[in-house]
Amino acid sequence: MVPRWVRTHVPELRKRFPRVPETVWRRLEAVDTREFSTAVAAMAVVLAAAAADGHRTGGRSAVYQTALNAFGLHGLVHLAQAATLRGYTPGSATTPLVVLPFTVWARGRLRRSGVLRPTRPRQLAEGLAFAAAAAAGTHALAQGVLRRR
Template sequence: MAWGLLAAWAVHDAEELATMARWTRAARPRLEERFPRVPWERIEVSQAHASVAIGLMGGVMATASALGARTGGRSAMFQAALAGFGVHGVVHLAQAALFRGYTPGVVTAPVVVIPYAVWAWRRLRRAGVPATGPGAAVAAFPLVLAGVHVGAHALTSGRKKVRRDGRS
């Protein structure tokens, strides 16, 4: 059950990896029109940034899954990641509704993310595993997400662009 978190995350983030950078570029004019106060030029997501951010989050999810497996789901980090992942799925649905169309991750949110999170919580409850409060997870999720994106920005900005002939 605990390793299912990593598996569900991998399926979901494969969708995000395949669509995020291209979608962000294509949707930006519409986003700027609908939400003019958002500094969209600072939020642009390159494929390199998306790849690194997803890789960093993969490390977080792998760690949470390993702790969940080792503790039978009792790990606070596992439960926080599970709660954050489920909330993340709901956020994807809200984003798509607000955007009134496709947003990266919305396909797998209702068929992978939310069903896995509900199933995992039910399994934990049936096994008598006490649930830690979701408040910490909900509070930590934006911080972890921001940290991942700050890390990705640090790792991908300032990189020299290499021309096709190999020279910088």
């Protein structure tokens, strides 16, 4: 799982990317399996809510289309990470098998239905911002939930 991969690879990554602040590496190492699993579950809720809004609006929902863009773009981030490290990284196996095919399929359905919003740089930025905010928010939620226990 991701926390084990991080623990194994952070020492090498620290040497390879010395300009990354030490606080980033410490924060990565601090994410344990419980936090990661809780954050993934919370992300599933975020995406399910966006999908429900998409269903409710026949795919017209800006929230749904932004989340769909975010889902696909997050997959490209995983592939870029794997390319940068020249090897396996978490998410690099599921991206070509699940993330990108689903994103292409869903966008195609929206396009054929005539409801796909044009994808311009602004929409890409919104998608990346959505992905980043959702990731940060779900990890913060996970930390809060686990701290109360």
